[in-house]
Amino acid sequence: MTDLHRLSIRELSEGLAGSKFSSRELTEHYLKRIEKIDAQVQSYVTVTPEQALAQADAADALRKSGMANVLTGVPVAHKDIFCTQGIKTTAGSKMLDNFISPYDATVVAKGKVAGLVTLGKVNMDEFAMGSTSESSYFGATKNPWALDHVPGGSSGGSAAAVAADLAPFATGTDTGGSIRQPASFCGLTGLKPTYGRVSRFGMIAYASSLDQGGPMARSAEDCAYLMNVMAGHDAKDSTSMDQDVDDYVANLNGTSVKGLRIGIPKQYFNVAGLDADVKARVEESLKKLEEMGATLVEIDLNMTDAYVPTYYLIAPAEASSNLQRFDGVRYGYRCENPVDLTDLYKRSRSEGFGPEVQRRILIGTYALSAGYYDAYYVKAQKVRRLIQQDFLKAFESVDVIAAPSAPTTAYKIGANLTPVEMYLGDIYTIAVNLAGLPAINAPVGFDKDNLPVGLQLIGNYWSESQLLSVVHQYQQATDWHTKRAAIAEENA
Numbered sequence: 466m467t468d469l470h471r472l473s474i475r476e477l478s479e480g481l482a483g484s485k486f487s488s489r490e491l492t493e494h495y496l497k498r499i500e501k502i503d504a505q506v507q508s509y510v511t512v513t514p515e516q517a518l519a520q521a522d523a524a525d526a527l528r529k530s531g532m533a534n535v536l537t538g539v540p541v542a543h544k545d546i547f548c549t550q551g552i553k554t555t556a557g558s559k560m561l562d563n564f565i566s567p568y569d570a571t572v573v574a575k576g577k578v579a580g581l582v583t584l585g586k587v588n589m590d591e592f593a594m595g596s597t598s599e600s601s602y603f604g605a606t607k608n609p610w611a612l613d614h615v616p617g618g619s620s621g622g623s624a625a626a627v628a629a630d631l632a633p634f635a636t637g638t639d640t641g642g643s644i645r646q647p648a649s650f651c652g653l654t655g656l657k658p659t660y661g662r663v664s665r666f667g668m669i670a671y672a673s674s675l676d677q678g679g680p681m682a683r684s685a686e687d688c689a690y691l692m693n694v695m696a697g698h699d700a701k702d703s704t705s706m707d708q709d710v711d712d713y714v715a716n717l718n719g720t721s722v723k724g725l726r727i728g729i730p731k732q733y734f735n736v737a738g739l740d741a742d743v744k745a746r747v748e749e750s751l752k753k754l755e756e757m758g759a760t761l762v763e764i765d766l767n768m769t770d771a772y773v774p775t776y777y778l779i780a781p782a783e784a785s786s787n788l789q790r791f792d793g794v795r796y797g798y799r800c801e802n803p804v805d806l807t808d809l810y811k812r813s814r815s816e817g818f819g820p821e822v823q824r825r826i827l828i829g830t831y832a833l834s835a836g837y838y839d840a841y842y843v844k845a846q847k848v849r850r851l852i853q854q855d856f857l858k859a860f861e862s863v864d865v866i867a868a869p870s871a872p873t874t875a876y877k878i879g880a881n882l883t884p885v886e887m888y889l890g891d892i893y894t895i896a897v898n899l900a901g902l903p904a905i906n907a908p909v910g911f912d913k914d915n916l917p918v919g920l921q922l923i924g925n926y927w928s929e930s931q932l933l934s935v936v937h938q939y940q941q942a943t944d945w946h947t948k949r950a951a952i953a954e955e956n957a
């Protein structure tokens with residue numbers, strides 16, 4: 466078959482179960498596409514053909530023995546922030562260019578138990594800090610819709626791999642939008658779960674109180690399959706929630722759009738810098754949801770102006786603390802011929818980290834320093850609580866909240882935004898992480914340059930099923946999620 470990459474996850478599962486094709490054939494098909502097409506997209510940092518084919522053969526054997534799971538033999542790409550035993554895990558950094566993890570992240574281990582075949586590790590902004598995937602030590606990933614544009618970030622490799630049909634779905638992580646924004650820029654569906662729903666064990670830490678892993682795929686249905694693998698309590702992560710997990714696939718029709726109350730925050734649609742096409746497409750998608758029976762309710766989220774300053778204190782503060790472990794001593798990059806210990810620390814860190822990471826370590830260290838801790842960090846934590854309360858108040862009168870995922874479509878590569886310009890692009894996503902809420906991006910059309918636009922739906926705690934279900938209903942009634950970038954049409 467030449468079009469295996471066109472199949473949805475359900476179709477792949479059914480095809481494997483019905484012996485229409487084997488996992489080996491499917492895996493070889495994807496590996497060939499990666500070999501042919503990824504030089505243009507640069508979504509993978511590491512491709513692991515030998516391991517993938519061995520996993521595929523094991524999956525086929527399991528199928529024959531009648532012991533297979535739903536996803537046994539389906540390929541996946543992992544963001545290079547998830548530790549993979551025996552395979553390089555870089556977090557997009559020179560600091561970890563030589564790091565081979567001795568263990569699997571829980572998400573990766575769960576994927577193995579489910580029978581997923583790992584195609585390789587995909588690119589990302591260095592240590593997940595960024596919105597374009599340009600800060601990777603391994604070079605910029607390209608947007609499959611327009612190769613001179615960024616795929617978004619930090620999970621840009623995950624998004625580009627799926628959008629170019631170089632993986633049927635991929636894992637991502639979202640500290641301040643890194644699943645939703647690249648999904649938006651690449652025309653995909655991506656879910657950032659409630660904080661604590663997906664284990665962070667073995668997921669290289671950026672900002673621990675904000676980081677959360679989640680699925681990126683073409684549709685809500687495909688995301689639901691991966692979410693069934695990723696979600697769940699993990700004793701190895703003390704912030705993981707010991708609470709029953711929904712069957713996200715079984716619940717895809719569990720929420721009706723009829724009667725759904727969708728909150729429209731007044732402040733969000735008056736943000737300076739909101740692109741006219743993005744606004745128009747998002748409003749059209751809301752109109753569609755209204756036709757399907759939803760009620761649009763105007764709401765207030767009064768803390769909107771505080772999102773960017775609050776996040777850009779808390780995230781760098783936690784990052785500066787988390788990244789202390791990269792000291793040139795225990796693992797990772799070590800400078801040549803250090804003259805003493807201070808020189809070893811200084812040069813290993815200034816040579817091993819790129820400019821954006823260094824900038825955040827400086828901001829974070831400053832915010833946490835004795836003289837400024839109360840004025841910056843403690844203050845930001847107080848504002849964070851107000852932001853959370855703002856959302857909880859809104860959820861008293863609505864079921865979900867609608868917003869763009871990003872104020873613009875994908876930037877041009879090398880647009881050279883100043884750091885502050887780039888941070889302002891996170892306005893719609895970061896508050897969700899500060900509050901720990903779940904949110905999803907769904908593709909809802911294109912701008913004048915044929916670049917994808919995304920709608921974001923934010924839910925109350927533990928409402929992943931509801932979000933996936935609402936987007937699934939929308940995707941049954943529309944076809945934006947079926948559109949493919951030209952490069953994805955190419956056959957290997």
Ligand code: GLN
Binds near residue numbers: 595619
């Ligand atoms: N762009 C945001 C940042 O740079 C979010 C990144 C993320 O979610 N990992 O922090």
